Amino acid sequence: MLERYEEAIRGDIRMNCDTCAYRIALPGFIDKVGRPQTPHHHPDDPAGAGHVHAGHVHEDHHGHLTLERAMAADPGLSYHGDAELAPGLVDLAVNVRRREPPEWLRAELAQTLGELAACPDPADASQVVAARHGRGDGEVLLTAGAAEAFVLIARALRPRCAVIVHPQFTEPEAALRAAGHPVRRVILRPRDGFRLAGAALPPGAALGVLGNPTNPPSALHPAAGLVAHARPGRVLVIDEAFMDGVPGEPESLAGCAGVPGLLVVRSLTETWGLAGLRIGYVLGPAALLGRLRSAQPLWPVSTPALAAARACSPARAVAEAATLARAAGLGLAANRRSRASDVRRFRRFPP
Ligand SMILES: Cc1ncc(COP(=O)(O)O)c(C=O)c1O
Numbered sequence: 001m002l003e004r005y006e007e008a009i010r011g012d013i014r015m016n017c018d019t020c021a022y023r024i025a026l027p028g029f030i031d032k033v034g035r036p037q038t039p040h041h042h043p044d045d046p047a048g049a050g051h052v053h054a055g056h057v058h059e060d061h062h063g064h065l066t067l068e069r070a071m072a073a074d075p076g077l078s079y080h081g082d083a084e085l086a087p088g089l090v091d092l093a094v095n096v097r098r099r100e101p102p103e104w105l106r107a108e109l110a111q112t113l114g115e116l117a118a119c120p121d122p123a124d125a126s127q128v129v130a131a132r133h134g135r136g137d138g139e140v141l142l143t144a145g146a147a148e149a150f151v152l153i154a155r156a157l158r159p160r161c162a163v164i165v166h167p168q169f170t171e172p173e174a175a176l177r178a179a180g181h182p183v184r185r186v187i188l189r190p191r192d193g194f195r196l197a198g199a200a201l202p203p204g205a206a207l208g209v210l211g212n213p214t215n216p217p218s219a220l221h222p223a224a225g226l227v228a229h230a231r232p233g234r235v236l237v238i239d240e241a242f243m244d245g246v247p248g249e250p251e252s253l254a255g256c257a258g259v260p261g262l263l264v265v266r267s268l269t270e271t272w273g274l275a276g277l278r279i280g281y282v283l284g285p286a287a288l289l290g291r292l293r294s295a296q297p298l299w300p301v302s303t304p305a306l307a308a309a310r311a312c313s314p315a316r317a318v319a320e321a322a323t324l325a326r327a328a329g330l331g332l333a334a335n336r337r338s339r340a341s342d343v344r345r346f347r348r349f350p351p
Contacts, residue, residue: 077174082275098273101308102320105272108311112304120299125306129281132313133254138286141293142301142309146241146267146280147171149292150209153263154179156295157235159207167194168211169239176207194219201229201236211239212253213246223251230259235288241267241280247322247329254283263288268312271321279305 101109122142130140143149154175164173165186176183186201188194194217201208208229213220230236236259243252243266254264263284269275279301282289301309311317 077170077177101273105308105311108307109277109304112307115303118303120301120303120306122301122306125301125309128310128313132318133283135255135257135283136286139257139283139289141282141284141289141296142306143280143282143296144278144300144305145269146239146265148278148296148300149263149265149280149282150175150237150239151179152282152292152295153207153235153237154181156291157207159205159235161202161204162207163201163205163209165196165201165208165210167214167217168209169215169241172209172237172239181207188214188217188219190217196221196225201234205234207235207237209237209239211241212251213242215242220246220251223253223256226251226253227256227259227262230262232260235261235263237263237265239265241265242270244268244271244318244321245325245328247325249322257285260285261288268308271324272308272312274308277305277308278302279308281309 100106126140126142127137129142130137133140141149141152143152150172153172159181161184162176162181163184163186164176165188166173167188173183173185184202184205188196194214196210210221210226210229212223212226226236226238238253240252240254243249243254246252252264253259253262254266256262256264261284263282265280265282267280268277269280282292312321
């Protein structure tokens with residue numbers, strides 16, 4: 001409380017639960033403790049409800065404050081589940097689909113072993129990836145996984161105001177902070193199904209980052225709703241690392257050329273069991289990609305990774321990804337049904 005008081009005197013109060021009248025008995029507001037909160041908006045802040053302001057998520061439910069506390073100025077932004085892996089544990093962050101790449105893909109990768117004496121040349125793979133998404137050659141930048149793309153964006157661009165839409169993968173924010181950019185957050189709400197409704201990028205956002213579908217909430221935003229957030233002078237980054245897990249990819253913006261400042265980030269990690277290979281790419285206007293390219297180290301994508309990009313892009317592989325996605329969806333539904341029936345069976349037993 002004293003810290004908050006001193007901050008208030010300085011004119012820079014860091015709101016948190018200690019200053020929340022619904023939790024802490026504050027003079028004049030004692031009757032509010034424990035009462036349900038009423039959503040409150042800050043009319044002078046274009047982010048609307050559910051946004052972070054001076055380090056506090058302005059929300060109507062304390063569940064969100066747990067998220068805020070977990071994230072605020074948190075070195076844990078760069079902490080991922082693989083750090084906890086031990087023999088016998090399954091890394092559900094990357095191995096949800098498969099434990100290893102399919103046989104045909106492993107054969108393609110193995111073939112590149114004889115080519116490792118030469119430096120990697122991304123030209124062919126870039127063309128094949130561009131064709132997969134109906135893009136021009138200059139509109140693809142291959143990267144060492146989607147994770148590298150976030151670092152390139154953070155290093156190459158100088159956004160006055162960067163906004164991250166959470167909950168989402170934490171690396172885009174970690175990369176922006178590491179590059180010294182101030183970051184604001186827009187937090188999507190469970191009661192909206194984690195959809196963009198009710199939350200928008202503030203008009204002043206020069207860079208916005210959103211996942212589609214989102215990880216972890218798995219919300220699939222309509223493509224048209226996302227494009228509506230693009231505008232001249234803004235870079236809009238859509239992280240589509242999980243889009244190939246959506247059969248037919250109906251809401252993908254990967255093929256959407258001509259939208260100013262739109263960057264679509266893709267990954268081959270999840271569908272193809274390639275977390276260890278590091279291969280992803282960014283699709284967007286050639287000039288913008290040129291700026292990202294200039295932040296890349298020399299030979300960032302290895303020859304086997306380029307072979308994976310070539311092999312996973314033709315129509316046959318895209319169809320296989322869609323089949324896998326459908327099967328995973330059906331498996332999930334069956335799993336939910338069987339869990340529900342387990343619960344019903346347990347209910348028949350007396351406590
Ligand atoms: C939403 C999301 N985007 C991007 C990534 C990183 O993908 P890559 O392995 O291609 O770096 C992950 C990894 O978990 C993720 O969850």
